[in-house]
Amino acid sequence: MHIELSGKQALVTGSTAGIGLAITTGLAKAGAQVTLVGRDQAKVDTALNYIRQASGRDDVGGIVADAGTAVGCQTIIESLPETDILVNNLGIYGGCPFFDINDDAWEEIFQVNVMSGVRLARHYAKGMQTRGWGRIQFISSESALNIPAEMVHYGVSKAALQGFSRGLAKVLAGSGVTVNTILPGPTRTEGAQAMMAEMGKERGVTAEQMETLFLAENRPSTLLKRFATPEEVANLCIYAASPQASATTGAALRVEGGIVESIA
Template identity: 70%
Template sequence: MIIDLTGKTAIVTGSTGGIGLAIARGLADAGASVVVCGREQARVDAALASLRDSRAGALARGVVADAGTAAGCQALIAEEPQADILVNNLGVYGAREFFAIEDADWEEIFQINVMSAVRLSRHYAQGMRERGWGRIQFISSESALNIPTEMVHYGVSKAALQALSRGLAKVLAGSGVTVNTILPGPTRTEGVIAFFAQMAAERGISREEMEVLFLKENRPSSLIRRFASPEEVASLCVYAASLQASATTGAALRVDGGIVESIA
């Protein structure tokens, strides 16, 4: 299968590293003109430099904006008013006991993980519908289905994204615009590496040992028995953004390593 996104503009939020950067690189390599979005100029510049080392990364450009806020979304829209592909990847997470999660924490995670996607999808979907073609993706998580006890607020926010995605897919039925969620499992991003390094230090073990222990204790149903790479997640996102995926919409597409205990 040859995926060709030549002539398509793709916006990927939270794309200065991790899964977002891998998605941006995959879309660029498929020929799309990719817009990298991040909060810091230095990180946006570094991501663009990385992309321009790839096969088609010369088409990439950057926007410095905090898409986790209403003002940041407006800034992004002002610089890039149209897109053919929108990947709502921006998200935050962090382990915290349920009883210690305060109202401000719930508000923050919903603003960043959910409302950023609502605001951007509300704008870009209208142009896609008018042109009769578009792809919208929400990067959810297997935690949307297996709500983790160590970060309930994160799991709830990701479950909300899946409901948003399904509802928007129905709104855009018959328009030529597809809307899907992508559900990664544990993925070895820079943030996750730092997160597990801290946990490992607290237990007096190596980070690699901590990853194995985490899967055993917290994700025992994993069938690949390892963390995925950002590129493995990105491959599914690139397919879902392709012309070939025109009949895939309203779906929750899993790249979770088999963690979710369901055949549906």
């Protein structure tokens, strides 16, 4: 199967590192004209250089904005009024005992993990619908189906994203615009590696050893038995963005290593 996205414009939020950077790079390699979004100019510039070198393309764009805010989303929309592919990758997470999660923490995680995608999809879906073609993705998590006790607010925000994605797919039914969520499991991003290093230091083990311990203690149902790479997650996203995925919509596409105990 050869995925060809030449002539398509793609926008990926939270894309200066990790899964977002891998998605943006993969889309560029497949021929899409990509625009990445980050909050820090230096990180945006570094990511732009990386994608240009990896893809051999010089038409990669970057927007400096905080997509987790209404103002930031408006900045993105004004900078790039239309896109064919929208990947809402921006997200935050972090362990916290349930009784210590205050209202501000709940509000922040919903603004970043849910409302960023709502605001951008509300704008870009209109143009996609008019043109009769589009791809909208929300990077969710296996935690949406398997709410983790150590970060309930994160899991709930991802579950809300699942519901929104399914509802938007119904709104856009028959339009040629597909809407799907992607459900990664533990992935070896920079943030996850830093977390494993910190947890490992407390227990006197390496970050690599801590990954194994984390899976055994927190995700024992994993069939992959290791953290995925950002590129492995990105591969599914790139397929879902392709013309070949035209009959896949309203779906929760899992790339979580078999953690979720379900055959559906």
